[in-house]
Amino acid sequence: MATGLGRSQRFLSCMVTFQKCNCGVLSKFPQLSTSTYLHKARSSSERIKKSISQTGPSLTDFLRKSQPSQPALQGVDNVMGSGSYLGVHLFPGNNRSVYIETYGCQMNVNDTEIVRSILKQSGFVNSSSIEKADVVLAMTCAIREGAEDKIWRRLHYFKALKKRRGKRHSLKIGLLGCMAERLKHKIIDQEQMVDVVCGPDAYKDLPRLLVVTSSSNQAAVNVQLSLEETYADVVPVRLNSDSPSAFVSVMRGCDNMCTYCIVPFTRGRERSRPLTSIVNEINILSEQGCKEVTLLGQNVNSYRDLSSEEHTSSPTQLSAGFKTVYKPKTGGKRFAELLEAVALVNPEMRIRFTSPHPKDFPDEVLDTINAHPNICKHIHLPAQSGNSGVLDAMGRGYTREAYLELVEHVRKAIPDVALSSDFIAGFCGESEEAHKDTLSLMDIVKYNFAFCFPYSMRQKTRAYHRLEDNIPKEVKMKRHEELHATFRKHAEVRHMSQVGERHLILVEGESKRSSLDWAGRNDANTKVVFANEPLSYGSENGKEKVLAKPGDYVVVQLTSATSLGFKGKAIYRSTLQEFEEQRKKEDRNVCASL
Numbered sequence: 001m002a003t004g005l006g007r008s009q010r011f012l013s014c015m016v017t018f019q020k021c022n023c024g025v026l027s028k029f030p031q032l033s034t035s036t037y038l039h040k041a042r043s044s045s046e047r048i049k050k051s052i053s054q055t056g057p058s059l060t061d062f063l064r065k066s067q068p069s070q071p072a073l074q075g076v077d078n079v080m081g082s083g084s085y086l087g088v089h090l091f092p093g094n095n096r097s098v099y100i101e102t103y104g105c106q107m108n109v110n111d112t113e114i115v116r117s118i119l120k121q122s123g124f125v126n127s128s129s130i131e132k133a134d135v136v137l138a139m140t141c142a143i144r145e146g147a148e149d150k151i152w153r154r155l156h157y158f159k160a161l162k163k164r165r166g167k168r169h170s171l172k173i174g175l176l177g178c179m180a181e182r183l184k185h186k187i188i189d190q191e192q193m194v195d196v197v198c199g200p201d202a203y204k205d206l207p208r209l210l211v212v213t214s215s216s217n218q219a220a221v222n223v224q225l226s227l228e229e230t231y232a233d234v235v236p237v238r239l240n241s242d243s244p245s246a247f248v249s250v251m252r253g254c255d256n257m258c259t260y261c262i263v264p265f266t267r268g269r270e271r272s273r274p275l276t277s278i279v280n281e282i283n284i285l286s287e288q289g290c291k292e293v294t295l296l297g298q299n300v301n302s303y304r305d306l307s308s309e310e311h312t313s314s315p316t317q318l319s320a321g322f323k324t325v326y327k328p329k330t331g332g333k334r335f336a337e338l339l340e341a342v343a344l345v346n347p348e349m350r351i352r353f354t355s356p357h358p359k360d361f362p363d364e365v366l367d368t369i370n371a372h373p374n375i376c377k378h379i380h381l382p383a384q385s386g387n388s389g390v391l392d393a394m395g396r397g398y399t400r401e402a403y404l405e406l407v408e409h410v411r412k413a414i415p416d417v418a419l420s421s422d423f424i425a426g427f428c429g430e431s432e433e434a435h436k437d438t439l440s441l442m443d444i445v446k447y448n449f450a451f452c453f454p455y456s457m458r459q460k461t462r463a464y465h466r467l468e469d470n471i472p473k474e475v476k477m478k479r480h481e482e483l484h485a486t487f488r489k490h491a492e493v494r495h496m497s498q499v500g501e502r503h504l505i506l507v508e509g510e511s512k513r514s515s516l517d518w519a520g521r522n523d524a525n526t527k528v529v530f531a532n533e534p535l536s537y538g539s540e541n542g543k544e545k546v547l548a549k550p551g552d553y554v555v556v557q558l559t560s561a562t563s564l565g566f567k568g569k570a571i572y573r574s575t576l577q578e579f580e581e582q583r584k585k586e587d588r589n590v591c592a593s594l
């Protein structure tokens with residue numbers, strides 16, 4: 001970056017930012033003013049540098065240094081003192097325009113909506129043009145090497161764009177999300193790629209970081225993880241507010257410490273939003289016409305709201321045969337209660353959730369899913385491997401046998417449930433036999449959908465420190481292809497067996513291939529494409545026919561299938577409840593005729 005500052009000066013500028021945030025790293029200097037701190041810091045820079053390793057703090061550092069109460073913006077919140085979550089007047093955006101690129105999972109999409117809301121509150125405006133924007137932000141993902149490589153290429157492009165503009169139209173570049181936490185030193189010190197680095201728990205501090213970097217021309221960093229931040233008080237700004245679907249973050253972080261996974265290090269410990277704040281947000285979405293909400297969390301079904309006094313003190317129930325790496329937790333409003341509460345907001349609104357861990361499906365969760373027609377009968381059960389030895393090395397807390405018993409139990413509890421899964425090909429030490437066990441598990445379960453990835457080792461993970469990434473790349477790729485082909489083979493057979501059935505489709509919008517077709521999803525979250533023709537309401541014989549629109553439910557007869565979706569013929573428009581009534585009536589008729 002063209003600041004003319006040496007590396008140590010840039011490091012100090014980051015530390016000033018930390019100090020203002022009350023973060024644990026600089027809590028040693030709580031009484032010092034910024035200028036005093038700068039002086040002291042220069043004379044003790046080595047000591048400070050030792051306090052952060054070159055690759056950033058480990059989870060242990062985070063646990064040790066995290067404050068028990070809100071750490072990121074405590075000072076600013078106190079200044080505001082009226083429930084406002086931002087120091088709006090202290091760090092004004094002055095209508096500067098911000099362009100955001102989002103990479104990675106749905107959590108990142110939702111985090112982008114949270115960031116938009118925070119920036120809007122501070123007077124920044126959204127830009128859809130990178131060329132015209134004053135600030136460019138990248139919401140990043142560190143889960144796989146390929147994702148990071150892509151983001152590095154974009155950062156080089158941003159840097160070139162900034163250089164081209166020069167002083168004519170200055171550009172500030174910011175890195176948000178998981179990569180920010182993982183690679184802060186490399187990005188700021190070595191590569192000098194960005195002006196702002198802001199971790200997943202520090203978004204409320206982003207307006208201040210942008211103001212600091214603009215006024216000082218120095219880099220500003222806050223990657224402090226929090227034990228409490230859930231952004232419960234931030235109403236996300238949805239970019240596509242016309243979409244019938246919305247995502248609502250209900251918990252953050254993960255305590256599972258699967259050995260291959262970077263999430264516990266980049267996102268921190270599990271914490272859940274108060275149930276009431278989630279229900280309030282979903283009520284607002286319902287009033288705005290939203291027809292589908294997906295509850296989000298890194299381990300969503302481990303949800304545990306401790307904010308209210310009125311909750312059970314009983315231990316958390318796990319799926320039979322599953323265990324955790326942490327001590328049993330007690331108390332809190334659990335996932336089943338959350339599901340029940342959000343399902344009751346609007347019986348015409350579909351409820352989905354992702355991403356769950358198979359250990360957190362006690363009967364109370366399965367019974368709640370089964371009891372509410374608007375909770376979709378689709379469960380993601382990430383297996384990762386079908387071999388007990390590999391599962392043990394991954395630290396997943398279950399065996400192949402326990403997983404298969406859970407599958408059987410789920411299918412008994414929720415008839416016609418659709419199952420999907422995640423699989424990793426070529427994890428450390430995975431033999432050919434172990435890989436075949438995974439293929440055979442797929443043959444037994446016959447998933448509706450599966451995400452398959454070749455393993456890529458991430459620094460900081462437990463596998464990085466303890467295991468050897470000893471499967472050659474070409475073997476990983478070959479196994480990945482085999483997993484993918486096996487899932488597709490079974491999904492195609494499963495989907496072909498449904499041709500002729502009538503499914504309720506929530507219309508999302510035009511099909512990508514033809515503006516004459518609508519695309520939507522069935523209860524199992526599988527895509528269905530059908531011709532956009534006028535339809536009557538309630539039955540195919542109605543007189544008044546109108547075109548369906550996004551957000552409408554349409555009963556579609558499936559006419560053909562592939563492993564990834566269906567084509568169908570639209571029959572009539574309906575509601576979720578009427579369709580359910582019709583389905584029950586047909587079931588009763590079938591029973592009576594037997």
Ligand code: SF4
Nearest residue numbers: 254256257258261263
């Ligand atoms: S459950 Fe395992 S894989 Fe999923 S986020 Fe947590 S540590 Fe990562």
